[in-house]
Amino acid sequence: MISSDSEEELYTERTALMSASSSTMPSYQERDGMPGAANVRTNRSFHVFQFIHGWLILSSLLLLFLFTYIYLGEVFKTYNVAMDYPTLILIIWNFGAVGMVCIHWKGPLQLQQAYLIMISALMALVFIKYLPEWSAWVILGAISIYDLIAVLCPKGPLRMLVETAQERNEPIFPALIYSSTMVWLVTMAKRSVDTEEPLNYTCNADNYPDVEIEANHHPTEGLENVADLPPTQIQGVRQSAAGGEELEEEKGVKLGLGDFIFYSVLVGKAAAGASGDWNTTLACFIAILIGLCLTLLLLAVFKKALPALPISITFGLVFYFSTDNLVRPFMDTLAFHQFYI
């Protein structure tokens, strides 16, 4: 899902939901002004968020440690290289620990992006390896249709979540969103602002990892959770001038990890299953990129939450099946008969 929000809106709180309840509850009460009803609602939603947060940590632990171990095992076996347990444990421990810190807490932006990409690729590898042949294609198609419906329909769950999150200014879980720029945020009324840094950073000039964007998640079970969340948001953020600091606007594109995973699944299956070798893979790759560019274009036009999956996946599927079944035999026959066009 891609969304873009108007620029005035995004004063987000840092880790309001992830920090201890004592700091969270009063802040909700302050803001809402209706202690009774708001309390009940935020109590329940607080527990839901805690559960989701715990689940996210568990799943990223699983991805970063177990799947990396399996993957490295396969890689070393393929290249017929000896590897000893101590070195391996050290490598995986380093990779995983720094990954957890980087994704869930703070870290340099490029490193966080790299880690998110790597865990998306690992997740996609799991899908490719362990799903039956046709299940994967059907799932891809079904997920993009679901994405389309859920984000664009007025009663669609993802759209309602985005809007609710925007109303409440809730922070988003960092492990679910890939952000392409850094946002230096000044929160309003909750904490003092660092005024020592000059506030005129360009997009990637500063590596501050404080990308707090709104909550955008779907509290369902299983790893489909990440997959169901393919939001991309272009957000212009303006920091309020509280006490004389400068205003700053950063624009960034935020893409949900579910998008990454399904793009990777598509390309991976094209590479693994197609008989057309590189032609099919490249065709799918380019199709996905074209779809993504079109989606970003639409995002710039519409400026609201858009699903990122449908266009790319449709192009990708069309290209895959047509290349595999039409182009490849054509090229093979041409090459066989040495007929150059």
Add this chain to the structure above:
Amino acid sequence: MERRFVLCSGCSPGGFALLPFLWLVNVVWFFQEAFLKPPFTEQLQIRKYVRWSAVGLLLWIAALTTWITVYQTFRPEWGAVGDYISFTIPLGIP
């Protein structure tokens, strides 16, 4: 600015938990801050942390390189012990 200082100083002891990668991240991330920017209040301390992280990182790299060379060269000769600590054992005749 305090936050960066807190991060930098937090990475340094964190690397003692067998995490040379954390030290690498520390050095790379704060190198610009420590050495290439005009001076500010806490720059000296950040420099100290970055230097110590770099030293620790170099030590770890030396130790790892030594161990890996030793392991790769002498693994066949160690017999049973070599196989026991191996994660993957290459097939075929070297």
